[in-house]
Amino acid sequence: MTLTQLEIFAVVAARKGFTLAASQLKISQSGVSHAIRALEQELGVALFERQQGDIELTDIGSRLLQRAQAMLGLAETMRQEALDALGMKRGTLRIGSFGPTASVRLLPAILAAYRQAYPGIEVHVDEGPDRQVLQWLQERRIDVGFVVLPEEQFDTCPLLEDQMVVLMPTDHALAQHPAVTLKQLCLDPFVLTEAGSAEIVSRLFLAARLQPRIRYRTSQLLSTLEVVARGDGLSIVAQSSLPLRTTLDYVQRPLDPPVMRTVGLAVVDERIISPATRAFIELARTLPRNVAD
Known part of the structure; x- marks a missing residue:
């Protein structure tokens, strides 16, 4: 299997469709279908159930998706560590945010400083309820998330x-x-x-x-x-x-x-986070007092 196949698998699962996945990945629908079919053949299991145009993950597909997302996260960390040697001129950071406390009081000021310091890092922000952010972290859909502390299952940093x-x-x-x-x-x-x-x-x-x-x-x-x-x-x-x-x-x-109540940032494992994620957390540590005013 290849990282490209795993990325296609993760996007199809997230978008719940081959057409939407192909559009996001900017490849043909047949290319998406071929990648999924080849991955299923190599693994020997069906990853999706297909019914009247709709697709859903199978039970084993749901379990393997978590593995795929973890592998993709590690691959991104490796890429960003290599980029770190070049001054973090490129890379991606995926952030999960919830509610006015994180999305209005904390995130805007942190992002403004982050973009100024690292203009080459592409930032994606997903907003949802705090419970959703926890799920995104578990599924490796985001690199770092704002959460209500304590959260013993993650490595955390209090902010406010x-x-x-x-x-x-x-x-x-x-x-x-x-x-x-x-x-x-x-x-x-x-x-x-x-x-x-x-x-x-x-x-x-x-x-x-x-x-x-x-x-x-x-x-x-x-x-x-x-x-x-x-x-x-x-x-x-x-x-x-x-x-x-x-x-x-x-x-x-x-x-x-x-x-x-304490709000902070959480990552799955601080030991393997990307340089872009680490830089975001370190920058956030310096701003919470000003942001909360």
Whole structure:
């Protein structure tokens, strides 16, 4: 098998189609089909199930895809280590980001400095929920990802610490309190945002043996803010995820006792990361205080 075959295999799996893969790889569809067929023949297993034009990975195909992505990652590391000797004039960096904290507060400033320092490195950014970023790391689809710490399965670097805050309408009775307990939140309808803090919030209530009256589940932070501003419920979110400027009418109060959250960068194995990835992490270490201001 060749690295080219493995790359085609990974792209077909990601795009879930031969035509889309051929377009991305800028080769013919027949070339994609031939590469997959040759790889399947060499391995002696079917990598994809083909039904009425749609394709899905087989069980063994899913397992082998992780191996292929790991091999491609190591090959890219070798290429970039060779390029490192030439001053990192070329290379690729794949970043996973989630939510406003990473995508708005942290990533833009880090990227600006990175592009200035390493203009020849081609940067790709994928955005999704924090759980998705963890999956991308496991699948080797990205080189480095922003995550909520701790994450014991990865090598990590903390960048920013903030606190979880309660959101409520400005005229709510709890707005007169300097801080709010979880028990007090159980008296009102609750808005659970799944944009990045859902697991933290759920664990808080579970540990306190309390059950919030969840009336809304939102996938976007803006939806949460709008529901709260209308007076339809209260919520808990990470402070750094809140917009710096907004026309929505709500207030925030810290939890009692305070609950902190740490956001950082994660890689699968720091010992084998590419020079481009290492440079991004080292640069990010120098910027979090300024970014968080």
